[in-house]
Amino acid sequence: MKFSRRKAIIGGIVGGGFLGVGFWFARERDRVGSRALFAPKSGEAGLNGWVKISRDNTVVVAVPRAEMGQGVQTALAMLVAEEMEARWDQVRVEEPPEDGVYRNLDILIDGLPFSPEEAGTVVDTAHWFAGKLGGVLGVNATGGSTSVRDAWIPMRTAGAVARDLLLRAASRKASIPVADLIAVDGEVRQRSGARVATFGDLVDSIGDLAVRPPPPLKKPSEFKLIGTSPSRIDVPAKVMGTATFGIDVRLPGLLYAAVLNAPTFGGAANGFKLKNGGLPKGIEKIVIVPGGIAAIGASWWRANKLLEEEVEVQWQAGPEPKLDSASLWKRYEQLLENGDPALTRTSGRESASGKRQTLTATYRAPYLAHTPMEPMNCTARVVEQGAGKRSVDVWMPNQSSTLMRFAAAKAADVPQSDVTVHTTFLGGGFGRRAEVDLVRQAVGCALAMPGRPVQLLWSREQDIRHDTYRPMALARWRADFDVSGPAPALVGVAKRQVAQSPTDQFPARVIGLPAQGKPEGNAVENPPYAFPFYRLDAIVADGSVPVGFWRSVGHSHTAFFDESFVDELALALVKDPLAFRRELLAGKPRHLKVLDTVAKEAGWGTPLPVGSGRGLALRASFGSIVAQVAEVAVADGKTFRVTRVTCAIDCGPVVNPAIVRAQMESGIIYGLSAALYGEITLADGAVEQGNFPDYDAVRLAEAPTMAVHLVDSGASAIGGVGEPGTPPIAPAVANAIFAATGKRLRSLPLRLG
Amino acid sequence: MISFIVNGQNRQADVEPEKPLLWVLREDLDIVGPKFGCGVAACGACTVHVDGQPVRSCSIAVSDVAGKSVITIEGLGDRNPGDKGLHAVQRAWIENQVPQCGYCQPGFIMAAAALLKAKPKPSDRDIDEALGNICRCGTYSAIRRAVHRAAAILGGAP
Secondary structure, eight states: OHHHHHHHHHHHHIIIIIGGGTOBOOOGGGTTOOTTTSOOOTTEEEEETTEEEETTSOEEEEOOSOOSSSOHHHHHHHHHHHHHTOOGGGEEEEOOOSOGGGOBHHHHHHHSSOOTTOHHHHHHHHHHHHHHTTSBSSBOOOOTTOHHHHHHHHHHHHHHHHHHHHHHHHHHHHTOOGGGEEEETTEEEETTSOEEEEGGGGGGGOTTOOOOOOOOOOOGGGOSSTTSOOOOTTHHHHHHTOOOBGGGOOOTTOEEEEEEEOSSTTOEEEEEEETTSSOOTTEEEEEEETTEEEEEESOHHHHHHIIIIIEEEEEEOOSOTTOOHHHHHHHHHHHHHHOOOSEEEEEEOOOOOSOEEEEEEEEEEOBBOOOOSSOOEEEEEEEEEETTEEEEEEEEOOSOHHHHHHHHHHHHTOOGGGEEEEEOBOSOOTTGGGOOHHHHHHHHHHHHSTTSOEEEEOOHHHHHHTOOBBOOEEEEEEEEEEOSSSSOEEEEEEEEEEEOOHHHHHHHHHHOOOOOOOOOGGGGOOOSOOOSEEEEEEEEOOOSSOBOOOTTTTHHHHHHHHHHHHHHHHHHTTOOHHHHHHHHTTTOHHHHHHHHHHHHHHTTTSOOOTTEEEEEEEEEETTEEEEEEEEEEESSSSOEEEEEEEEEEEOSSOSOHHHHHHHHHHHHHHHHHHHHTOOBOEETTEESOOSTTTSOOOOGGGOOEEEEEEOOOOOOSOOOOSSTTSTTHHHHHHHHHHHHHSOOOOBSSOOOO | OEEEEETTEEEEEOSOTTSBHHHIIIIISOOOSSOOSOSSSSSOTTEEEETTEEEEGGGSBGGGGTTOEEEOHHHHHHHSOOGGGOOHHHHHHHHTTOOSSOTTHHHHHHHHHHHHHHOSSOOHHHHHHHOOOOOTTOOHHHHHHHHHHHHHHHTTOO
16 A cells, blocks of 8 residues: 555655755654643643643543544544543543654655655655755644544554653552553442542642553453443534634633735735725735735724725736636546656556457546635734844644644744743635645734734635635546457556646645656546556646645545446446445455445445435545445436435544544535535636535535445455545536436536536 | 614614624624625625514614614623533534634524524424525534434423
């Protein structure tokens, strides 16, 4: 697998010399951290970098990942609580400071712009990346469905280390040999069952006890909490309306800033003129910020109205001010024909004999915006400390505190150590909130208003028109059949695929890494099927449209291309789509089990009313395997409804089944919104859509009935769940529409008639 | 100066009369439960009750609520106390672990509470029609379950 290969390469280069040249890297079991790191407050005692206890018997777990709905606070706290033997109702979570032990190595491995084939590039890129970010390999980042995968060993280890410390503290306090003590339900007890102390009783007994190397972790059969669904930590505040999102940050002296971004990508504001003369009451300043112009004042609503109605801006156009979607598709069509592939992969053998027939099919996917429900925002404050020194605070719903700190430090021209990032709840992330454009603008505004916190917020229109989009993509699949015999036989398949590369653009945009010209890794993952011959040519398009990480990244379009074409192959071979996939997955028991589960639960092959159809799709992504069956009902040949979706996932060990189910439903709805409505188009260099009325999302009335089935194949490797639910839904629906109507839709969004 | 009642208290706001209620609540009265999502009454994240009716507060001028009673998510529980002062809808939301990112949930909860007041036993279709809000996390099936559960709680179920 690509993932483990990359991990091995990174592990190898790290072990082989990074330490020697001043790079720091923590192996999984060394990421425990010191007792002082996760700063204990009054009445608390730190046990290691991930956990502290307090006199009121609370267990505080460090969660360095952003809660954007995926349940990460709950899932990660469960890992610590399990090994520590804490009671779930005594656990709460807190954001730790920026430190190496909290950095997410898995996301770096997954996100770097190289292919697993290229060990040399891996070394160079990792080296470069680490150098830029302050000599530390890894970033504190939330994305790529990596949080639980990354934390699985380190946070359980931290829990076990904490338990060990508590047992020794209790032993010292009560003068009972450690061997006679056990931790159960947030207490230390004697093996006889007698209570020695609650965890909270031990706050003052830790003293100078040192953190010891971790004891062995529990076997899965010994888990009490992992594998259950305790109530989510974040739910009560979100139901009472007291959860603080970025937009809810309130600080003394707070000012608000609205923004107009340059209409064309890569443009900027050169100057501005107020239509009515001076600044209206309540507006403090208008400032030029990176990529646009901001109005700062006592009311965001008023500042935004000023920018939209009362200011004339001299815009400097970006490099492609005349760009439109039709000409872009033409450019991609030419690249599809003649472009040089940045990556070519083959497997199997091409055979030459026999009478041939060829099937080709061309598929399209448009640019997509993320539209998290909370519009993009960032609050920043710059305080002059005298002697030319400044400190910077940033309050922000963000997916990478490391990158936000890096960008804020650059923007304010201070060392990174003088920047503090406070991560709030995220009102959705989906990949958009890993970008640093907002923090650059907010710090720009804060510099103009020294000492005052400034909350910079984009309108929904700015969000949709200035996103980092899911790339538009074009693919042509080709299959060769041998038709010499009585039935056609598949000889081989080949795909050419054109798209921009977010993993190329992102490091360039965020930290200035030179573009590598490599395709985004998820977009070029091979389908799992054992084709007799397979060839992939991936062509990287350049262009000024910013592209970024959109939930499931390249899987979101490639799964549509691949799984639609597999259905087309089955049809050409006169085989059932399920049976055909099963044949090609004969050597892959985990995939087969997922497929068989979804087929059985969906009633594959059972009759449906006239005008209805079922479609199947499967995609392995982020370490998990997901298959979905969609049912559609076509009303009048022109409109259809997705009525029911059955989903099966094998993600290896399951930490919290309710969260896995919720993430599958979430991924399905997110992908369905894109499959039914999602399309960003360009005219005159600018995005044509601007708000939900023209960039819509699935609502309750269109939401299908969903059933999610967790498949246990006994695999020990843990997979991600935040993204893998998204890729299969578009092809499952397209395949269902074909089953219902005989009409093959090869372009997203899916439109009949 | 515009006067109205928010969560049972008399409040005044010295603002432009056309300023939307949402921004008066958030910027002038420090009530941040109602959320900004679209500004064009398309997503429902800003839903509050005005004289008992669900209203998208981003698209109603504050002058239009002068003298009226506004309830936000912060004041919902106090009106119909249930467990720990929560409204039945909030109780059902917690039981069903509805929220994911949670940003849209105050709007959904306010819309659901208004629906149940008007229709104590709503059908799925009633729910679809009354809750036309957007949730990008896709919590819809949990929302549907929670609305039925809240109806049961209000109907006397334990």
